[in-house]
Amino acid sequence: MGVRMIPQGTNLYAFLEGEIDHHSAVFLRTSIDEALVQSCPRELVLDFSGVTFMDSSGIGLIMGRYRAASAQDCRVRVMNVKERDLRLMKMSGLEKIVEFGVCV
């Protein structure tokens, strides 16, 4: 599991890769939050195209980043979530707080 953090203009992209569970989420959270503080973006884009598995820890990860980003006036967008994981995300009412981009 890993994440590549790429700042671009006023956006900060997080390309997530591999499996998201409670174990990997600890590392992902730290990496994203550090980059968030460093680059102070207008929008944090979480790209899920490389995610091969996620459980509810993935939802917790998004909710936590939403809180961290909001604290510095930054929006959150979630991109390229697989149909199945989108079903999981919708159980949480996540679509009410973050914007969903193209989903596959």
Added chain:
Amino acid sequence: MKKGYNELKMTVDAKSVNESFCRAAVGAFIAQLDPTVEELSDIKTAVSEAVTNCIVHAYAEQDGKIYIQVRITDGVYTEIKIRDTGCGISDIAKARQPLFTTLGGDRSGLGFTVMESFCDVLRVRSKPGQGTTVVIEKRIFGKR
């Protein structure tokens, strides 16, 4: 030998690094039923939720053991038992409600909701101070 019956039992340390191992091992055992990709990931997700709960809630990230039993009956039914001897749950109905969590941070409170919606049956038995057993049942229709 009972026809269509097969059983797996394993005990693992309650360490977060074992979360991926547990779901992969149960998935590999279930693979003999020729499940669809969807069925397999439903089971892996449910196992991941139950195992994580043992680690973060039952043992609060301290040492402990997780006991996993998988039973296949009639060649299509799977029953997965995940047991801990941790802190237990005082109000099970409340714990099962969507978004309910006793931990702050990044817990979403959706573990039980996910187990319930990805499987056919979810049973929870628990005694405060003694531990919790979660039983998940799912029929595998497979690719046939």
